[in-house]
Amino acid sequence: MTHVSFSDLRTAAYCPRKLYYARQDDDRGGPPAVDAVRDLAFRYDDLLESADSALAAEPIAVDPATYRERLETARDRLESRGRWATLCEPEVRDLLATGRHCRGVVHKVLADPLEPSLLSPGRPPARGVWEPHSVHAVAAAKALAWERETAVETAIVEYPAYGVIRRIDLTTRRKASYRRALRTVRSLDGPPPRVRNRSKCESCAYAETCGVRTRTLRSLLGFG
Numbered sequence: 001m002t003h004v005s006f007s008d009l010r011t012a013a014y015c016p017r018k019l020y021y022a023r024q025d026d027d028r029g030g031p032p033a034v035d036a037v038r039d040l041a042f043r044y045d046d047l048l049e050s051a052d053s054a055l056a057a058e059p060i061a062v063d064p065a066t067y068r069e070r071l072e073t074a075r076d077r078l079e080s081r082g083r084w085a086t087l088c089e090p091e092v093r094d095l096l097a098t099g100r101h102c103r104g105v106v107h108k109v110l111a112d113p114l115e116p117s118l119l120s121p122g123r124p125p126a127r128g129v130w131e132p133h134s135v136h137a138v139a140a141a142k143a144l145a146w147e148r149e150t151a152v153e154t155a156i157v158e159y160p161a162y163g164v165i166r167r168i169d170l171t172t173r174r175k176a177s178y179r180r181a182l183r184t185v186r187s188l189d190g191p192p193p194r195v196r197n198r199s200k201c202e203s204c205a206y207a208e209t210c211g212v213r214t215r216t217l218r219s220l221l222g223f224g
């Protein structure tokens, strides 16, 4: 059976209908280039030592003081678990991992214990990680576990532009969401229903095609 890509899983977890449109467009490459933001995640120690003026010139999304404070908190937490050094200098960077059902790039592979870390260019939620990132993290962990024949119990999602690093357990609920997304990708045929959570539509590139009127447009028209 054909392997499902991590990006398709992520999009299906966000909105199955969006995946349908992306396939029609043959546009499943994910968001535009975000290399500069992802590169931050390999320079945390340097960033912690940087002056405000130097930090302000980086592609960060919060003010330098907030950024440094968040990174310091993350560093202290991960150092206490012996994971900071390996997060900054992972065993492998940008590994194309192929599991039993899916494949894609794992941005960082941490060793002892084996653990994937994913780099999101966007904003983190107030707590935890976004659902598409959770699904992506489970997929990456499963692919690594399959390749190395080793159990993987946790994953990390980094939001480098915000100085936020979140570690998650691969719980039964997260694995169930992953399996649901996998089924969605494999069974996609016609256009699925629109998502109920219309706040997702505001940043969706297919809002017009989809026929969804976003809050922004309603506001512009004076109906918001």
Ligand code: SF4
Residues within 6 Å of the ligand: 015, 016, 017, 018, 019, 021, 193, 194, 195, 200, 201, 204, 205, 206, 207, 208, 210, 212
């Ligand atoms: S506009 Fe909303 S419902 Fe339509 S594809 Fe995008 S996220 Fe899904």
